[in-house]
Amino acid sequence: MxxxxxxxxxxxxxxxxxxxxxxxxxxxxxxxxxxxxxxxxxxxxxxxxxxxxxxxxxxxxxxxxxPPVPNPDKIICVGLNYEDHRRETGRPEAKHPAIFVRFSNSQIGHLTPITRPHVSENLDYEGELAVVIGEAGRYIPADRAMRHVAGYACYNDATVRDWQFHTHQFTPGKNFPGTGAFGPVLVTPDELGDLDELRLTTKVNGVIKQDARLGEMIFPIAELISYCSSFTQLEPGDVILTGTPGGVGAKRQPPSYLMPGDVVEIEISKVGVLTNPIVAEAEA
Structure with missing residues (x-):
């Protein structure tokens, strides 16, 4: 479906x-x-x-x-979950996923403009696979975790980079209104087959900026579900964002941030294409 x-x-x-x-x-x-x-x-x-x-x-x-699920109880985000992105940030290897959260009121849908806030010019794209939980659970074993999935969608975890790095906590840079693009559709697992072979690409104005197989995740989806369910009860409709590949604008030389008038497309094979133009806050 x-x-x-x-x-x-x-x-x-x-x-x-x-x-x-x-x-x-x-x-x-x-x-x-x-x-x-x-x-x-x-x-x-x-x-x-x-x-x-x-x-x-x-x-x-x-x-x-x-957004396919406009009112999730939780949006749990995973950072540094592709090796090329970990390397481009200079972060060390980790034994556990890097976790932060996004608020549901920061979300928007397909074709809705992403808003660059007037307090920053450092808005960046992050193409990701979103996993939506279908069955509640706590302490879910990894070998049973995929049974708890309702479906998958595209996500642009757009980030205000300077605010992200005000401190070691990512929360401010990840929660500006109108920056979490989600959709267009939620695709049930029976439609997709082997997730590892699906390809995630991010384009800005038609130019590919990120390109990776989902199988390149450091911590696979089942492990993420198991880990997250250990520190919180996962509920139906909860969203887990599984991380972005290398190629983010902040780590390019020179840095390449999103500008009003740009158009970002997040495509995951068999899942769909999420498209959002960029506007300045005064225009939103």
């Missing part, structure tokens, strides 16, 4: 996404599931399939994309 949250007219809903249209399954199932997160928690996939034939078709050109 390819699932999304969206608006059209005055209606906020969610549903299935086809090549040219979205199916408003959320309205059909409104008495059962308030939103996509509730459907995931209730494991209502059979209900979605049953409701699809009677759902209204909306042309994709008429919808405003929201």
């Amino acid at each position: 390819r699932l999304a949250s969206f608006k059209y007219g005055s209606t906020s809903s969610w549903g299935l996404v086809a090549e040219t249209h979205a199916l408003d399954v959320g309205t059909v199932l409104a008495n059962r599931f308030a939103d996509l997160r509730a459907m995931i928690a209730g494991r209502g996939y059979d209900d979605v399939a049953a409701a699809a034939p009677s759902a209204r078709h909306i042309p994709l050109a008429e919808i405003a994309w929201r």
Whole structure:
């Protein structure tokens, strides 16, 4: 399934996404599931399939994309999880994942502008695979972790670099409003096959800046889920961002930061393409 949250007219809903249209399954199932997160928690996939034939078709050109899960309980971010990115930052090898958090109110959807705040000119891209949790769990063994996955999406963990490095804590640079682009769709695991062979690329104005196989992660998805579930209870709809490959703008010579008018595309094979223009805060 390819699932999304969206608006059209005055209606906020969610549903299935086809090549040219979205199916408003959320309205059909409104008495059962308030939103996509509730459907995931209730494991209502059979209900979605049953409701699809009677759902209204909306042309994709008429919808405003929201983050697939607009209201996750937690967004857990993993840093330095590709070897080429670790090397370009000069950070030492680590025994455990580097973890920080992003707030849900910093998120935006596909085609929504990413906002460069007026307090900085150091806005950077970070293409990532987002993992959405489908089943709650604590102390999840790595060999069972993939059973807890609802699906996958593209994410641009856009970062305000100077604010990220004000101290050793990354939080300020990762939580400016309008910087966490998520979507367009959440793709269920049965659609994707071997994740390791999928390719993640980031383009700025059509030029490739990042390019890696998902199998190049230092800490694989199952290990990340197991590790995160040890220090917190994972809940349906939670998002784990699995890290960005090398090639970020901050580590280029000279540094290459995003400017108003730029367009960033995050593509993961079989998952989709997440596209967001850049605007200055005064224009947002």
